[in-house]
Amino acid sequence: MSDTVDDVDLPYDEDEASQQEKIQALEDRLEILESQNEEMRDKLLDANAENNKYQQKLERLTHENKKLKQxxxxxxxxxxxxxxxxxxxxxxxxxxxxxxxxxxxxxxxxxxxxxxxxxxxxxxxxxxNETDVRARVMEVTESPEVSYEDIGGLEEQMQEVRETVEMPLEKPEMFDDVGIEPPSGVLLYGPPGTGKTMLAKAVANQTDATFIKMAGSELVHKFIGEGAKLVRDLFKVAREHEPAVIFIDEIDAIAAKRTESKTSGDAEVQRTMMQLLSEMDGFEDRGEIRIIAATNRFDMLDRAILRPGRFDRLIEVPKPNQEGREIIFEIHTRGMNVADDVDFSELAAEAEEASGADVKAICTEAGMFAIRDDRTEIRMEDFRGAWEKVQAETDETDEVSKTFA
Ligand SMILES: Nc1ncnc2c1ncn2[C@@H]1O[C@H](COP(=O)(O)OP(=O)(O)OP(=O)(O)O)[C@@H](O)[C@H]1O
Incomplete structure (x- = not known):
């Protein structure tokens, strides 16, 4: 690009211009070139400054990028x-x-x-995938140690659970021969501590099935954002452990009636429930997996889960009656050194409001009363004192729950 003297277009006519004119023309040209040069230098300086600015920006962004990654x-x-x-x-x-x-x-x-x-x-x-999250919400027991003999006062419920859960696992051909589908899911509902979990465990034990328990509340509250995935995992684990009994406790936490509010918490619960329904619906040949759910809040349940093909067998598990309480007292004192004066029928009448879990607590507490009194035999007064204590503790817990409700 550099011009040589030969190619330069001279600013005067070589033959006609006088020496003076030539000098003038060249001086004018020089001036123009100098000012152009000046202009170019300024531009170059500006460009350099701009370049510096971009260099600095680049460094800043590289640093920022590194920081973000760290x-x-x-x-x-x-x-x-x-x-x-x-x-x-x-x-x-x-x-x-x-x-x-x-x-x-x-x-x-x-x-x-x-x-x-x-x-x-x-x-x-x-x-x-975080497998430990799974382990933290799922309780998997190869064959739980609860048998039907450990459950008192729930003859009818036990019969129904056996028909709906045990028979399809043990004699699936009977359902084929008769030409009916065994019930998909069984829902046990009733007050706390009445033996719902025990029933599910006993049926798993009887059928040598793996018992897989998951609490609905943990599904949606403990691992936010993971509910639906955990439901999928739950069924996957069940398939890996066939025969299996899936027990979903507190199902109301994931299958509560839809509320008007559209908070993200609700959306999460909805997604978890949808996943559960789709697992149940898509479970054509349920094979050796049975599903039992439990709730203390039947009134809160979304009717969608009670449709045919889902939890369509409802079994109420109420608090035990007089006879039931008596049997439960007998069950929980089997290994205890009980004095002759102890009358379970009388105790059952006195502890009218007690659930199965309360009766168990009374028995353990009565044993503690005897130990405190340095005795090895448990007397009627120990059971009575224990019932008072259990009642007082229940009242206290109710008070606390009301305060935090
Ligand atoms: N019908 C019963 N016969 C014998 N023991 C019982 C009975 N019901 C409850 N129990 C005792 O109470 C404990 C708690 O019962 P369980 O966990 O089965 O109650 P649940 O109905 O599942 O309660 P929740 O609704 O609070 O989960 C049992 O481990 C058992 O010791």
């Missing part, structure tokens, strides 16, 4: 993949957000996946 990440669960982005729900504050994700990352992500997000909620990486 700073703690938050855990969230993917709710939905939409065209506008990925909907995630943060664990802890339970807030939902729409975030962006790279195309490569999007391929690894599916609803319910656990992901790590940074401060600006961008998904940084996906997290592998």
């Amino acid at each position: 700073s703690p990440l938050f855990v969230a669960t993917v709710q939905e993949l939409t065209d506008e982005g990925v909907i995630i729900k943060q664990h802890g504050n339970n807030q939902e957000a729409l975030t962006e994700v790279t195309e490569e990352m999007r391929e690894d992500i599916e609803p319910d996946a656990r992901v790590a997000v940074n401060n600006s909620l961008s998904i940084v990486k996906t997290l592998s």
Whole structure:
């Protein structure tokens, strides 16, 4: 590009211009070139300054980027993949957000996946399944040690549970021959401490089935954002352990009637329930898996779970009557050194309001009364004192629950 003297277009006519004119023309030209040069230098300086500015910005961003990668990440669960982005729900504050994700990352992500997000909620990486979360909400017992003989006063309920849960597991061909579908799920409902869990455990024991228990409240409250996934895991574990009895305690926590409010907590509960319903509905050949659920709040249940093919067998497990309490006293004192003066019929009449769990507590407490009195034999007065104590404790707990309700 550099001009040589030969190519330069001279600012005068070589033949006609006088020496003086030539000098003048050249001086004018020099002046113009000098000012152009000046202009170019200024531009170059500006460009250099601009370049410096960008360099600094680049360094700042590189640093920021590094910091972002190092700073703690938050855990969230993917709710939905939409065209506008990925909907995630943060664990802890339970807030939902729409975030962006790279195309490569999007391929690894599916609803319910656990992901790590940074401060600006961008998904940084996906997290592998956390099996210990599973273990923390699921209680898996190969064959629980409760048998039908340990349960008092629930003859009818026991009969019904055996027909609906035990028979399909032990004699599935009978249902085939008769041409009917065994009930899908059994719902036990009634006040706390009346033996619902025991019934489920006993049936698992009788059929040599694995007992898998999960509490509905833990599903939705302890592991926020994981409810639906845990329900899926629950059925997966059951399939891995066939024959199995799935016991979902406090099902009201995931299957409560829909409320008007649209808080994210409700959405979470809904999603968990939907997952449960879809697992039950999609469970064509349920094979060697039976589902038992329990609740103390039948009135709160969403009717959707009671539709045919779901929890369509309802069994009420009430507080024991006089005869039931007597039997439960006998069951829980089997291994105890009880004095001859002890009359269980009288005790059962006195402890009219007691549940099965209360009767058990009375027996243990009566034993403690004897020990405190340095005796090895338990007397009627010990049982009476124990009932008073159990009642007082129950009143106290009721007071506390009212305060916190
Ligand atoms: N009918 C019963 N016969 C013998 N023992 C009973 C009976 N009901 C309750 N119990 C005693 O009370 C304990 C608690 O009972 P269980 O856990 O089965 O009650 P539940 O109805 O499942 O209660 P919750 O609704 O609070 O979960 C049992 O381990 C047992 O010792």
